[in-house]
Amino acid sequence: MPSVSIDTSGRVLPASATRLSAGQCLQLCVPAGTVLHAGAGRIEVSGPPQWLAESWHVPRWRLRAGETLAIPARGWLQVVARGDAAFTIAMPLGVIDRLAGLLAWRRRRVPSPWRHRPQPIADPAPEKL
Template identity: 55%
Template sequence: MQSDLNDTSTVVPLLAGQCLRLRVAAGTVLHAGAGELELAGPPQWLAETCYVPRRRLRAGDTWTVPARGWLTLSASRAGALSITDPPGWLPRLQAWLALSWRRTGPARQPESRQIPDSAPESL
């Protein structure tokens, strides 16, 4: 039986003109399986100015994200993008927590009870 913890790759189909925003970790690998994609980000500081690098991925191109942050993906032609999380303990922990949350569901609601009075009033 395959474990969900080892599956850190996702394939995202994009239609022509479609735009997608993703939050990615440093070391994430993006691979354009088909089509043509334009990437913007992650934003960086350059000489006290916010700079957003732009690049183009054509079918078969691969790019490794140098820093964590937000990416904007735009498809100029319909295609597919494969996103592979970087190896490490944090993505595996997040996947494990998400998996255990799906299995158990949300926590039960607390039930209300009366608080006992430690010093009852004497009349």
């Protein structure tokens, strides 16, 4: 069975469509919260491996056309096509992208110190010498 490995743990990818022929396998490393959506055909998703009651467990899901799966933990997945299949992979924003978005939002909301000019406070009772 042909196999392809893709390591996507470094940067965030936009939603991407993938087609697999019958029996073809795709292995990829994904962060938690990744969403797989089966567009056509049937796929079987295995992983990521987990410890469960002091034993090794590999969760498995079967998706038919139109079904969606959110991956609960980061790690390696194996996607196998049970017939010709097409699916999309949407990964969540990475930590760096979320931080950049938060800083951009803060810049819009809070004025920068170099743009702010302090105003003198008027003295209600000036001192006479």
